[in-house]
Amino acid sequence: MTARPATHDFGAFLRQAREASGLSLDDVARLTRVRKGWLELLEASDLSQLPAAVFVRGWVSAYARAVGADGREAARLLAAHVAEVQARSEQAEASRLSEAFNKLDSGGRRRVGFALAVIVLIIAASLMFSMLLRRPAPAAGPISHATLSTAPFVG
16 A cells, blocks of 8 residues: 655655554564664654764665555655755855854954964065074185184183
8 A cells, every 4th residue: 555645754654654554663563673762753853963964765675565555666855855854954044154254343354364374474474584594694705713812722
C-alpha cells in the first residue's frame, strides 16, 4: 500500500504510510532494526540529532519499504527537506554576517582603519630595520705604516 504525501514533509509521509499500514513504531523498529527513538525523529523530520546523512537515507528507504510506501518518493521528500534546511541555514548565516557588518558604526570603522594603519607601520618599520641590519659596514681604507707606528700598543 502506497500513501501519497499530504504535505511535502518526509516525516509526515512516513508516519501516514505507517498508520495506513496499521504498524506501530515498535513494529517498524523491529522490521528495520532502527532504534525507535531515531524513527520518532524521522517522523518529526528532525535531522539535527541523527547521525550521518548516509544512515538517514538508508533508514528512510528501509522505513518506506517496511510500511509499503514509495521509497523513491520518501527519498525525494527527504532530499527536498535537506535542501530547504541548508538554504535556510545559509540565508540565516548571510543575514547574520550582514547585520554584524552593519553594526560597525563609523567609530568601529575608524578603529579598524586605525588598526590596519598601525599594522602597516609596524611592517614598514621592521622591513627598514632589517634592511639596516643587512647593510655592509663601510670599507676601511688601506692601513699605512704611519698609522701602525703611531697606534698605541695593546698587549
